[in-house]
Amino acid sequence: MAVLLGGIAFLNLSLFALGGEMKSDDSAKQNKIEIKDFAFNPQTITVKSGEKVTWINRDEEPHTIVSVEKQFKKSMALDTDQEFTITTGAPGTYTYFCSVHPKMTGTIVVEK
Amino acid sequence: MSDYISHDHEHDGIDRRGFLHCMAWAGTGLLWTVSGGVLASRTLAQIAKAGDPLPSATDLSFLQISDSHIGFSKEANKDVTETFKIALDRINAMPTPPSFLIHTGDITQLSKPEEFDTFDQVLKGCKTKDVFFVPGEHDVLNDGGKLYRERYLTSVEGKGAGWYSFNKNGVHFIALVNVLNLQAGGLGQLGDEQLEWLEADVKDLGSSTPIVVFAHIPLWAVYPQWGWGTSDSERALGYLKRFGSVTVLNGHIHQVLQKIEGNVTFHSAMSTAFPQPAPGTAPSPGPMKVSAEKLRSMLGLTSVQYKQGKTALAVVDSNLS
Numbered sequence: 001m002a003v004l005l006g007g008i009a010f011l012n013l014s015l016f017a018l019g020g021e022m023k024s025d026d027s028a029k030q031n032k033i034e035i036k037d038f039a040f041n042p043q044t045i046t047v048k049s050g051e052k053v054t055w056i057n058r059d060e061e062p063h064t065i066v067s068v069e070k071q072f073k074k075s076m077a078l079d080t081d082q083e084f085t086i087t088t089g090a091p092g093t094y095t096y097f098c099s100v101h102p103k104m105t106g107t108i109v110v111e112k
Numbered sequence: 113m114s115d116y117i118s119h120d121h122e123h124d125g126i127d128r129r130g131f132l133h134c135m136a137w138a139g140t141g142l143l144w145t146v147s148g149g150v151l152a153s154r155t156l157a158q159i160a161k162a163g164d165p166l167p168s169a170t171d172l173s174f175l176q177i178s179d180s181h182i183g184f185s186k187e188a189n190k191d192v193t194e195t196f197k198i199a200l201d202r203i204n205a206m207p208t209p210p211s212f213l214i215h216t217g218d219i220t221q222l223s224k225p226e227e228f229d230t231f232d233q234v235l236k237g238c239k240t241k242d243v244f245f246v247p248g249e250h251d252v253l254n255d256g257g258k259l260y261r262e263r264y265l266t267s268v269e270g271k272g273a274g275w276y277s278f279n280k281n282g283v284h285f286i287a288l289v290n291v292l293n294l295q296a297g298g299l300g301q302l303g304d305e306q307l308e309w310l311e312a313d314v315k316d317l318g319s320s321t322p323i324v325v326f327a328h329i330p331l332w333a334v335y336p337q338w339g340w341g342t343s344d345s346e347r348a349l350g351y352l353k354r355f356g357s358v359t360v361l362n363g364h365i366h367q368v369l370q371k372i373e374g375n376v377t378f379h380s381a382m383s384t385a386f387p388q389p390a391p392g393t394a395p396s397p398g399p400m401k402v403s404a405e406k407l408r409s410m411l412g413l414t415s416v417q418y419k420q421g422k423t424a425l426a427v428v429d430s431n432l433s
Contacts, residue, residue, distance in 0.1 A: 038398065039396075059398055060187075060188070061398055076253075076254050077223070077254055079222060096296075097297065100249045100250075100253065101339055102296055102298045102299070102339065103297065105296050
């Protein structure tokens, strides 16, 4: 466990492409996370390294996506129907939450 | 008629039906009725102490407005600027104006400069000019509250993320910030720095000093499943335990709820923008859609009266219908 945590802590911004980019890349699979009723759906998503992950807010409340360990750039507040995309980096488990409604948490599992 | 009062929290022997009649007679709302009582007791006091100036340092009335959410334009209320204006009209129509207003946060929907601009513009129409603020999470979305602090802490000495205190008529007011640096999985949070400040702030006050605390998110566990609570509020309340009268006012949950615990009265206000569901009665705490005719009965403001010699402050809600 200590080894795993150490590995995650060692990850830094450079392992994720800059968050928030909106352009689409057809070569990478789009993994969608819908924000609805103050929850991330699916709450845990498993993706391949290098794939994009996109959140879309379907609530009438603004939400944010913030990495618990600050492993990727946080989103601006997303209004209804706004999206936020990151490109995943090194394999590992990444937890995130909404800094406006911190009860909302989610996990991205990045595989090789 | 019962629509005018959601709750009468002052247990002063006036029966509710009689109170409602009084209010109907007063016509414009509750503050006047209560003020009537205050004025009468002032008169008696003056007779008893002939020659004394008006006891302006004793009684006090102020108004709480909350959750104006300027910029919100969804189904639950497509014109929140208008309902905010109506709330201010109600305040302007009061025969005895409140000494000042407090706004318990969520001034805007998305912390946008233009939303703050609209709010400020509309607020200029309020005859009561002194307004004290605390931020809601909607006011500090992308900049940690920088814009909020620049605009709304100009007349007070804000510490840290913007907390402060002041005295009015012998009542000590404490404005707390519990919407910043929130932790994953957690609730509202005050944080160590603010709590240490609070402890020092009240240290030299006599225990008979009435205390009014205001913050955006409730300082009691209203419904933690929806994040309606503050993780370290117990510590804050610990510092206030020795005081004989503590009134804690909040917004955030867009509905009137009250809890009394010893000398502490917790009270949450209605929004001027849209209602939210009662705890646990909907899949999420998002804006609640009600019919146009019902909407204004679920929006409102809160008046608070302090009468010297009475322990509990009178907290009275009135809606916008």
